[in-house]
Amino acid sequence: MKYCAFLRGVNVKGTNMKMADVCQVFKEVGMKDVSSILASGNIVFSSDKKADALKQILEKAMSDHFSYEAFLFIKSQEETEVFWNSIPFEKGDDLHIYTFVGVPGVEKVLMEEFQKSLQTENEKAEIVNHIFYWQVLKGNTLDSSFGKVLGKKNLKDQFTSRNINTFEKILKKMG
Structure with missing residues (x-):
């Protein structure tokens, strides 16, 4: 496999x-x-x-x-195909879309953290098929309130994030 x-x-x-x-x-x-x-x-x-x-x-x-x-x-x-096929946001040149790979249930933790954070313009989050997706303006990833949550030490073994474009490259490599 x-x-x-x-x-x-x-x-x-x-x-x-x-x-x-x-x-x-x-x-x-x-x-x-x-x-x-x-x-x-x-x-x-x-x-x-x-x-x-x-x-x-x-x-x-x-x-x-x-x-x-x-x-x-x-x-x-x-x-991996589900991550790519479930993207809830329209791609845009001025936006990054991230998805989060992690332990079961981490999407709910991430959504709670997102809802508590201050969102910037065009920043959105959605859960689709138990996968957390986050959209943010390019250049705001690390500066956004939610972006700072991603580095919390208590979450380090729970998930990792990737720009959605990475999934396209991975799937091409998988054939």
Whole structure:
């Protein structure tokens, strides 16, 4: 089965790694057809194992190899397609659309945080198919009230976010 591993906190705040090294770690623990998409920690691979087992194997391998506390989220090709096919917002040149990959129920936590935050112009959030989507003006991602919530330490093992365009690239790589 084809999967994508979405790594949290890669190449930000001092956790730097080359994607070629990450792919090598995946290969060393038995993953097949391993390749990376962008430098933000998106690894496409094949395995006969189930996602829960893969998460444990890969988090341990990444933590051991890179000497950091690895968090990653595994989605099958079918699950990854749902992220792309459920986008609730119209794409615009002046907007970013993000989606969040994480533990079950994290979409509700994110929506609560979004509703408590001060929204900027054109900033929206919606949950579709248990997936949290966030739209924000380009240039406001890190400055927005909700954007600051995303770095909370108590949420670091709960989710990771990606620009929706990343999913298009991942799905092309998955074939």
